[in-house]
Amino acid sequence: MRAADTTTDGDPTASARRPRNDPGQYDDLADEWWRPDGAFAMLHWLAAARAALVPPASRPDALLVDIGCGAGLLAPHVVDKGYRHVGVDLVGSALRQAAGHGVVPVNGDATAVPLATGCADVVAVGELLEHVPDWPAAVAQACRVLRPGGTLVLDTLNDTALSRLLAVAVAERLPGVPRGIHDPGLFVDARALVAECARYGVRLRVRGVRPELPGTLRWLARRAVPGRRGRPTPAGRAPRIVPTFSSAVLYQGRGMKDG
Numbered sequence: 131m132r133a134a135d136t137t138t139d140g141d142p143t144a145s146a147r148r149p150r151n152d153p154g155q156y157d158d159l160a161d162e163w164w165r166p167d168g169a170f171a172m173l174h175w176l177a178a179a180r181a182a183l184v185p186p187a188s189r190p191d192a193l194l195v196d197i198g199c200g201a202g203l204l205a206p207h208v209v210d211k212g213y214r215h216v217g218v219d220l221v222g223s224a225l226r227q228a229a230g231h232g233v234v235p236v237n238g239d240a241t242a243v244p245l246a247t248g249c250a251d252v253v254a255v256g257e258l259l260e261h262v263p264d265w266p267a268a269v270a271q272a273c274r275v276l277r278p279g280g281t282l283v284l285d286t287l288n289d290t291a292l293s294r295l296l297a298v299a300v301a302e303r304l305p306g307v308p309r310g311i312h313d314p315g316l317f318v319d320a321r322a323l324v325a326e327c328a329r330y331g332v333r334l335r336v337r338g339v340r341p342e343l344p345g346t347l348r349w350l351a352r353r354a355v356p357g358r359r360g361r362p363t364p365a366g367r368a369p370r371i372v373p374t375f376s377s378a379v380l381y382q383g384r385g386m387k388d389g
């Protein structure tokens with residue numbers, strides 16, 4: 131499937147009629163960002179898991195740069211860690227929501243981040259790289275803005291047949307999951323990502339992750355009950371993202387920059 135393919139498939143939403151991976155989809159789906167049971171529900175679960183990899187700030191004025199921050203879903207999970215949270219994204223409607231959650235918004239492209247070299251104590255790159263046609267350029271920028279001794283945390287989808295099957299062919303047919311949000315041609319090979327980070331002195335360690343099964347089944351069952359979909363997930367009941375033996379689909383990475 132190429133980036134120019136469209137994804138009508140009878141889906142009435144404007145988003146589904148756009149080309150795959152069109153950033154305009156995030157405008158179409160802007161009201162979904164902060165709905166815990168909405169189209170971006172899994173991004174909430176992933177944000178919690180990503181935040182767990184972020185160390186507490188080691189100095190006053192420490193900066194966390196969140197590249198491809200979307201509507202700032204990471205913010206509530208890092209708010210107590212002591213960082214100034216700066217978010218970089220292409221999409222204005224998402225950045226405005228991020229600002230409402232305490233993120234300092236910066237409009238910019240992940241491949242040309244308008245921030246100073248070495249400014250960040252932590253760089254977070256959550257569910258972004260699989261949306262960037264030139265992902266090595268985005269990695270170069272993430273590593274550039276990271277200070278020596280700083281921490282890079284990321285998660286993305288692996289460039290495997292299983293990942294394309296589960297994240298696109300299966301997931302995009304589930305009710306409530308946006309169609310065409312991913313271009314499987316852009317998925318990121320985990321070994322290539324580790325090698326790319328190493329070029330910039332960031333020793334990335336990756337591990338496979340997945341949503342835990344019982345919580346996910348409970349969550350799906352709740353959503354299937356008429357009248358319950360759209361209501362917030364009760365506190366503490368969102369499915370957790372847990373480590374798994376294989377990084378063939380979804381994986382997290384964490385690494386410190388030399389120096």
Ligand SMILES: C[S@@+](CC[C@H](N)C(=O)[O-])C[C@H]1O[C@@H](n2cnc3c(N)ncnc32)[C@H](O)[C@@H]1O
Pocket residue numbers: 153156173174176177197198199200201202203204218219220221224238239240241255256257258261262
């Ligand atoms: C799947 S969302 C993830 C958002 C956020 N990191 C999270 O996990 O909630 C991908 C985000 O990346 C942004 N994005 C895609 N391509 C980008 C690029 N080249 N530069 C900056 N942001 C980009 C989109 O606008 C969107 O907000």
